[in-house]
Amino acid sequence: MHAVILGATGYTGSVLLRLLGNHQAVDRITAVSGSLNGQPVLHTDPGLDPRLLKKLEHTKGMFVPVEEAAGLNSDVVFAALPHLASAKMCGPFFNSSVVIDLSADFRMTDPEAFLAAYGEPIPRPDLLNRAAYGLSEIYRDQIRKADIIANPGCFPTCILLPLLPILSAFPVNGTIIANALTGISGAGKKAVERNLFVSRSENACAYNPGRAHRHAAEIIQEIGKVSRKTELFFFPHLVPMKRGMAATIHLETKEACKDKEVLAVLQKAYKEAPFVRIRENSIPETVDVWGSNRCDIGFRTEGRHLMLFSVIDNLVKGASGQAVQNMNIRFGLDDTEGLSAGSEL
Amino acid sequence: MHAVILGATGYTGSVLLRLLGNHQAVDRITAVSGSLNGQPVLHTDPGLDPRLLKKLEHTKGMFVPVEEAAGLNSDVVFAALPHLASAKMCGPFFNSSVVIDLSADFRMTDPEAFLAAYGEPIPRPDLLNRAAYGLSEIYRDQIRKADIIANPGCFPTCILLPLLPILSAFPVNGTIIANALTGISGAGKKAVERNLFVSRSENACAYNPGRAHRHAAEIIQEIGKVSRKTELFFFPHLVPMKRGMAATIHLETKEACKDKEVLAVLQKAYKEAPFVRIRENSIPETVDVWGSNRCDIGFRTEGRHLMLFSVIDNLVKGASGQAVQNMNIRFGLDDTEGLSAGSEL
Amino acid sequence: MHAVILGATGYTGSVLLRLLGNHQAVDRITAVSGSLNGQPVLHTDPGLDPRLLKKLEHTKGMFVPVEEAAGLNSDVVFAALPHLASAKMCGPFFNSSVVIDLSADFRMTDPEAFLAAYGEPIPRPDLLNRAAYGLSEIYRDQIRKADIIANPGCFPTCILLPLLPILSAFPVNGTIIANALTGISGAGKKAVERNLFVSRSENACAYNPGRAHRHAAEIIQEIGKVSRKTELFFFPHLVPMKRGMAATIHLETKEACKDKEVLAVLQKAYKEAPFVRIRENSIPETVDVWGSNRCDIGFRTEGRHLMLFSVIDNLVKGASGQAVQNMNIRFGLDDTEGLSAGSEL
Amino acid sequence: MHAVILGATGYTGSVLLRLLGNHQAVDRITAVSGSLNGQPVLHTDPGLDPRLLKKLEHTKGMFVPVEEAAGLNSDVVFAALPHLASAKMCGPFFNSSVVIDLSADFRMTDPEAFLAAYGEPIPRPDLLNRAAYGLSEIYRDQIRKADIIANPGCFPTCILLPLLPILSAFPVNGTIIANALTGISGAGKKAVERNLFVSRSENACAYNPGRAHRHAAEIIQEIGKVSRKTELFFFPHLVPMKRGMAATIHLETKEACKDKEVLAVLQKAYKEAPFVRIRENSIPETVDVWGSNRCDIGFRTEGRHLMLFSVIDNLVKGASGQAVQNMNIRFGLDDTEGLSAGSEL
DSSP states (O other), X not given: OEEEXXXXXXXXXXXXXXXXXXXXXXXXXXXXXXXXXXXXXHHHOTTSOGGGHHHHGGGTTBOBXXXXXXXXXXXXXXXXXXXXXXXXXXXXXXXXXXXXXXSSTTTOOOHHHHHHHHSSOOSOGGGGGGEEEOOXXXXXXXXXXXXXXXXXXXXXXXXXXXXXXXXXXXXXXEEEEEEEEEOGGGGOSOOOGGGBHHHHTTOOEEOSTBTTSHHHHHHHHHHHHHOTTOEEEEEEEEOSOSSOEEEEEXXXXXXXXXXXXXXXXXXXXXXXXXXXXXXXXXXXXXXXXXXXXXXXXXXXXXXXXXXXXXXXXXTIXXXXXHHHHHHHHHTTOOTTTTOOSSOOO | OEEEEESTTXXXXXXXXXXXXXXXXXXXXXXXXXSSTTSBHHHHOTTSOGGGHHHHGGGTTBOBOHHHHHTSOOSEEEEOOOTXXXXXXXGGGTTTSEEEEOSSTTTOOOHHHHHHHHSSOOSOGGGGGGEEEOOTTTSHHHHHHXXXXXXXXXXXXXXXXXXXXXXXXXXXXXXXXXXXXEOGGGGOSOOOGGGBHHHHTTOOEEOSTBTTSHHHHHHHHHHHHHOTXXXXXXXXXXXXXXXXXXXXXXXXXXXXXXXXXXXXXXXXXXXXXXTEEEOSSOOOBGGGGTTSSOEEEEEEEETTEEEEEEEEOTTIIIIIHHHHHHHHHHTTOOTTTTOOSSXXX | OEEEEEXXXXXXXXXXXXXXXXXXXXXXXXXXXXXXXXXXXXXXXXTSOGGGHHHHGGGXXXXXXXXXXXXXXXXXXXXXXXXXXXXXXXXXGTTTSEEEEOSSTTTOOOHHHHHHHHSSOOSOGGGGGGEEEOOTTTSHHHHHHOSEEEOOOHHHHHHHHHHHHHHHHSOEEEEEEEEEEEOGGGGOSOOOGGGBHHHHTTOOEEOSTBTTSHHHHHHHHHHHHHOTTOEEEEEEEEOSOSSOEEEEEEEEESSOOOHHHHHHHHHHHTTTOTTEEEOSSOOOBGGGGTTSSOEEEEEXXXXXXXXXXXXXXXXXXXXXHHHHHHHHHHTTOOTTTTOOSSOOO | OEEEEESTTSHHHHHHHHHHHTOTTOOEEEEEOSSSTTSBHHHHOTTSOGGGGGGGGGGTTBOBXXXXXXXXXXXXXXXXXXXXXXXXXXXXXXXXXXXXXXXXXXXXOOHHHHHHHHSSOOSOGGGGGGEEEOOTTTSHHHHHHOSEEEOOOHHHHHHHHHHHHHHHHSOEEEEEEEEEEEOGGGGOSOOOGGGBHHHHTTOOEEOSTBTTSHHHHHHHHHHHHHOTTOEEEEEEEEOSOSSOXXXXXXXXXXXXXXXXXXXXXXXHHXXXXXXXXXXXXXXXXXXXXXXXXXXXXXXXXXXXXXXXXXXXXXXXXXXXXXHHHHHHHHTTOOTTTTOOSSOOO
């Protein structure tokens, strides 16, 4: 297979280079960068495995402009680009390659919700019917057939995986509160004062609470498919680590439910999912999944109060890892090809 | 004034040594340590200001055993000890000094709630009527007259300061969700694997959620005084920083309330509080109060949803700083004596 | 006293605002910022103590442009500006105020060495004879009489304080190796990818080794005054903390020296220095001086090998704290006024 | 192949479980733990890949005592144990398996040097003639034939890889100064106050300088084989990261040498080494090799001054990764089997 990466120098692009470099079914990678055209890929990131070079040979190991990539036959294109730029730069690929878009451009189907969240209209409404929402464990059937896969946001992935099976199983009262903590890489590689080491070391805060965070709209869209009347409030927080994400969700079920019922629902939902682990007696920590494509889910009940806890690596299951998993699903490969289910220590 | 510190080598004890060392009304400090008896205080903590030595002269700069401290006349005793050990070791001081207890031993008045949270009965129920709950801004009048001041827990301080005025002003529906993040010093200085640098760097997690955390009972006791029927769920999280605490609280008011109403309520409640700052347009970060005795409070409204955000330094306003503030109140000094309202950068 | 701060929004400017805010002899502060003219000082940095406002009243709590500051009578001007910009912007103040320059513009007296290190000629060679090198403990007599005080760099401060007395006492063979570690704030507040949290967390490296670092020239100039033929190599490293600096120095004495000789030399040199502490039996750690104006010095001998270890807070003794100490010396105040000799925990 | 891991719950044991879990030639792993006998391996470390279970089936996924492991046929034993305990616990395996010892028990051949460094005699001097020093790139021929492989310390690995080829090529004057920074995992998993998150965050220091660190003796032994009269001083430092190691080495060559000479020597030495990369124009950072088995080496010259810079991941190339590489060499596999040459981002 031949994979193109658009935006190969951002954090998610860098992780894609690592994952696809080790992927047995991918033998060619074309790395596209706006700013580093014609420069050697290995020089810009000394952490890359030198063996990656073999897969880059057809471009002499260099970053190429998007026009050049478009002229090559590719099987799959990963767009690791900012919102709105993504749909645009993917233009030449929609009819020839499978496009896996890590931006929000194909995630939302409600024009108003998109406009409210991103300040512009959905860039390519004409293509929405060819796109699947790429939450791998939930939309496997759609992903298998889609030309465009809208890779979910990191927060939605972390919150929806524990929440969707529960909402399908238990009627809920009132407002769901979803709190989440993210490492700083979630903010991208842009050099802004807010993300400097000195600004973030020994510092934590909430930001964009309620419905103000763009991911809130995405989460609300998805839970709306399962449970029409459910309301959700989302509270993201920035904590001083570079990778990792944890969600803590509180909901009230109409009737008291028991631990073993919750366990049964979650286990059934993910019994064939190689990357989701239900933790029976412990609350997961982000380090448990650091560097892996896994989502670990814990839970507690107290009467009608149900608490869910989930962790992912925001750059892997929350972005590039899930993108590769979606490629695997789309091309009939094993979900786990090229992906780790074990953490870095 | 002569101040005794019981447990002067833990984190809160170390901060007390620093604060009282700079306190103009305190000219003698007796440092008590079980394990370091007879050793020079300045040697065990190279960060202490050498000028502290003057205030330690009467014990030749040494840690002394509690029996020796009890034989000296002291005005105030700070107990920076584990729960249950605290009430016991304070025994000799109750009738001769003002006791400011940083443990939970005098915080709770309901025997069953204490037993459930701490696994043993309230150690000195006979003294409860002489004790005030030391949330400085709220219980100033009681603190002024109390012989025993039960210094609040860090989480309760961070959650109650924004919450209590709101609960007094707005009727609330349903369950309040209080999420909080704490730096690792909240777990104390005990050397356990869970708190090693390697265990906590690049790691975050929820722990003791719901009503399982001891501080939940303390918070619920206090909001019960204001709003009898209110239910609260508490979700503490451990994040990789040494100091700092942030709370994010969601509640639903019976009727929609506006930003300016919330602002007015908070500003009125704290208009004379030198350490509470209401942030009109921004969400506070823990670094804003790092090293200071301040609590910064932010808020947002969306219809009937009210969101509160607060930050403290868990070792200062959440422990030793508030203890000194309570001493100031009790002895008729200015609240701010010996305390900073500005952060370390 | 009335103090002006030029560049009040950088890291060293922010620390100056904190220190002068608590300084009993300073009752007026004028904060100058190029970019934030006319904005309220307290709004741009929520960590500032609200009581600072009193000292800012004459500018209504606002940042003012440099021209406005120049029109006010000031006793002392702190220039917390980039090299070369500093000498320029201080122009209006040289004849009316004492100027304490935290940049390198007045540190070096050899035109070629300055040109090599900073790429441009010394900006105001005409003023060099009015300037003292502000290493407080060493040049106290000159500082007391100077109109311009060239505040030393953080690395030179950390390396020269242990090294100068030793070089005066013991003849040395061969090359001195000075290694140093610095927290990230040493790189300033500029938003560059290299200093993002994600770039620096879990990362350490050497940079600008040998004579390539600008501070090498400054150190070499100063040791040349004491020991003409001595050669020194300097190896700075960046480590993942926001504040703190540690130096490890190796030198070979012509004849074997003993611990007690080294101790005697260091103790004599600093017997009246309130901010230098000689550690007899332990190697200092940066946390021992975090937030304080202290320099802690340890040492070891093995035959003719002499090892020196020193730590400072790069933003305090390595910059703004020493600047305030120099102001105290210059104006006949106690060295310690407004400065802490104890660390934040 | 069947591999036994003694001490499977420490940091290096945990990394071995991860590496061998992904190693294609290893189909059985026996995990030995003193303290966790009979407990499920996967439960004690939630970060392990569930697929590891297949390789643990013969012990039902449990930790077993060493006696039980000794009764099973194994091809290779990895001893991830403290010094002195290691040689003892490996007793039953010396005649039946290849032993790869990550402790110091077989590293040093001089009885006096061992005694001085470890306080006891070499535990099994009778076996030293069967042991090879496992610095993979240097002692490949010996490793290929050895029954016992003494896996080098992390500091020696990081310092010897750049230094040995240089010492073979260029005569040296005077003392070599080797400075090094290590992440906290180098101190092992023991729960001591010194290694708590609160003790180490925002903190750096030198420790055990000169010849006091045990690894100094190991380094000196090895450079003595190449360059008899060379003297070396070693300065380890602790910096706040969990993994990673950087060395900065200064030496003076008898005659000035040029960059291209140094480059040629290093490139020739490692032209066939898949895990050593010579950096022509940049100084490596620890993050470049985080999680990989690589050692990156940079250099600078200034006249007769030669500076070397190297980085490794202390738990991989500095311990468990090099141990696996040595297994690969010993059993005729490709060096890179089961090992990564690319970093985690």
